[in-house]
Amino acid sequence: MEREDNRIFLHACCGPCAEWPLLVLPKEGFDVTLFYYNPNIHPRFEWQRRLANLRKLGTLRGVEVVSEEAYEEQKWRNEEWIGKYESRCHMCYDIRMQKVAEEAKANGFSAFSTTLLVSIYQNHEEVAEAAERAADRVGVSFVYRDFRDGYRKGQDMAKEDGLYRQKYCGCILSLEESKFRDRIYAGFPDVSIDPGSAG
Numbered sequence: 001m002e003r004e005d006n007r008i009f010l011h012a013c014c015g016p017c018a019e020w021p022l023l024v025l026p027k028e029g030f031d032v033t034l035f036y037y038n039p040n041i042h043p044r045f046e047w048q049r050r051l052a053n054l055r056k057l058g059t060l061r062g063v064e065v066v067s068e069e070a071y072e073e074q075k076w077r078n079e080e081w082i083g084k085y086e087s088r089c090h091m092c093y094d095i096r097m098q099k100v101a102e103e104a105k106a107n108g109f110s111a112f113s114t115t116l117l118v119s120i121y122q123n124h125e126e127v128a129e130a131a132e133r134a135a136d137r138v139g140v141s142f143v144y145r146d147f148r149d150g151y152r153k154g155q156d157m158a159k160e161d162g163l164y165r166q167k168y169c170g171c172i173l174s175l176e177e178s179k180f181r182d183r184i185y186a187g188f189p190d191v192s193i194d195p196g197s198a199g
């Protein structure tokens with residue numbers, strides 16, 4: 001299917017979650033550009049590792065990856081910041097969707113979407129609502145898709161592609177809460193082990 005204005009700015013939280021949307025959206029006629037903007041991720045090593053794996057996927061699929069050098073995980077441990085929102089995840093979706101909408105518009109895209117919509121672990125409705133709000137504020141279209149039916153398939157594809165698959169959502173709080181916490185910390189280089197460090 002050909003679209004008149006088929007470019008879409010696809011926010012990507014990581015490589016594995018991008019697998020399925022990268023299969024679906026081109027079949028619908030979209031020309032996808034991936035956008036890595038995840039200032040929530042802790043520590044910096046992990047932020048870089050997820051970006052590196054997204055770039056790897058982009059190379060495998062011939063899809064451009066652009067990224068925003070933003071690392072603001074301090075906000076995710078700042079109660080004053082979080083208190084401005086209904087919850088930390090609400091804040092997380094709102095900050096990211098606002099930026100994605102703004103960058104889509106600034107770069108001449110008429111539409112954006114997000115790979116967060118593939119995860120069965122995210123609050124799907126809140127992600128979509130945050131994206132809709134950002135789209136309205138900025139004046140750009142949000143393309144909603146419920147990608148969750150492809151979550152497992154996407155994870156299998158990531159495994160076949162040799163992508164790193166993380167065991168926690170991304171922020172320091174999700175890392176601390178993870179049942180794999182100790183194993184995750186053991187996988188970081190020494191410099192990033194201190195959960196109180198900025199990475």
Ligand code: SF4
Pocket residue numbers: 040076088089090092093169170171172173174
């Ligand atoms: S748990 Fe995930 S969505 Fe929620 S604030 Fe942390 S990184 Fe963001």
